[in-house]
Amino acid sequence: MVDVVTLGETMLRLSPVSVSTLEEAQQLQVDVAGAESNVAAGLARMGLCAGWISKLVDNAVGRLIARRIGWHGVDISRIVWAERGRNGLYYLEPGVDPRSTKLIYDRAGSAFTTLRSDQLDWQYIRQAQLIHLSGITPALGKLSRDLTLQVIDEAKRSGILVSIDINYRNKLWSARRAKKILSPLAALADILICSIRDAATVFGMNSENPEKVAAEMQHTFGCPTVVITLGDGGALARSNGTVEYQGAYAADIVDRIGRGDCFSAGFLYGFLREDVPAALKYGNAMAALNQTTRGDFFWCDKQDVEALISGERSAVQR
Numbered sequence: 324m325v326d327v328v329t330l331g332e333t334m335l336r337l338s339p340v341s342v343s344t345l346e347e348a349q350q351l352q353v354d355v356a357g358a359e360s361n362v363a364a365g366l367a368r369m370g371l372c373a374g375w376i377s378k379l380v381d382n383a384v385g386r387l388i389a390r391r392i393g394w395h396g397v398d399i400s401r402i403v404w405a406e407r408g409r410n411g412l413y414y415l416e417p418g419v420d421p422r423s424t425k426l427i428y429d430r431a432g433s434a435f436t437t438l439r440s441d442q443l444d445w446q447y448i449r450q451a452q453l454i455h456l457s458g459i460t461p462a463l464g465k466l467s468r469d470l471t472l473q474v475i476d477e478a479k480r481s482g483i484l485v486s487i488d489i490n491y492r493n494k495l496w497s498a499r500r501a502k503k504i505l506s507p508l509a510a511l512a513d514i515l516i517c518s519i520r521d522a523a524t525v526f527g528m529n530s531e532n533p534e535k536v537a538a539e540m541q542h543t544f545g546c547p548t549v550v551i552t553l554g555d556g557g558a559l560a561r562s563n564g565t566v567e568y569q570g571a572y573a574a575d576i577v578d579r580i581g582r583g584d585c586f587s588a589g590f591l592y593g594f595l596r597e598d599v600p601a602a603l604k605y606g607n608a609m610a611a612l613n614q615t616t617r618g619d620f621f622w623c624d625k626q627d628v629e630a631l632i633s634g635e636r637s638a639v640q641r
Contacts, residue, residue, distance in 0.1 A: 333357025365588025569603035581619030
């Protein structure tokens with residue numbers, strides 16, 4: 324039995340060992356990164372049973388990706404292994420103000436984009452409490468879009484909660500295309516997570532009033548729970564006619580990449596175990612802590628999260 328099942332592509336992440344540009348880098352750090360596996364890892368580290376479904380090529384790179392995800396306690400037993408093909412990767416150039424962080428994708432035609440519904444263990448999916456997906460998967464091609472819809476339909480038929488993070492990537496598709504594809508999927512979500520920036524970029528909503536954005540998204544898509552993330556401003560959620568807000572926790576930033584996924588993991592943990600106000604606290608705490616370590620994955624534990632929320636953390640633990 325698993326509490327949460329996620330499905331999506333995970334790639335190798337290559338970045339300069341020191342803070343420098345890719346062009347001048349002499350060595351590259353090898354990390355593993357994928358929105359859905361990041362969420363699964365965060366949930367597993369908080370004590371939930373989380374499974375990640377994907378498709379990888381059965382070679383050293385594919386096994387590295389699987390092993391890194393499995394380190395966190397994620398159930399990787401339902402990975403579909405391909406005999407040939409390629410695993411996706413991307414290059415990350417960390418930014419330092421005023422220079423932006425830059426990503427270069429090399430993921431076209433990856434093994435994941437060939438994953439079919441008849442390769443999934445549907446019985447495994449049906450026994451989960453919640454399925455978490457992101458808007459990245461439908462951007463990867465028609466087969467991936469169809470697969471996303473099939474997973475959502477099966478979850479709805481089985482009475483499983485569906486969580487969707489819009490997670491717009493302008494390097495993968497246009498905002499107009501994303502709106503057309505993601506709108507009907509968003510209408511099927513029980514929990515819809517969207518950054519205030521994506522709400523404006525993809526759905527054309529006025530970002531000046533996040534509470535109105537949450538209300539408009541709930542009215543447009545009919546989702547029981549809508550969560551709007553506000554970056555350094557924290558996050559708010561509209562659920563059962565009530566709006567809850569939680570400010571961000573202060574953090575010294577080592578690496579921003581992955582904080583949105585860690586927010587989603589924290590929110591889902593709090594939602595399943597407690598309530599919406601607690602979910603916002605867990606989400607913001609995990610997002611803050613994630614920024615203090617390198618890489619996309621959440622490397623802290625439940626005690627770290629609870630200490631941050633309670634204000635009882637100490638500079639040195641002896």
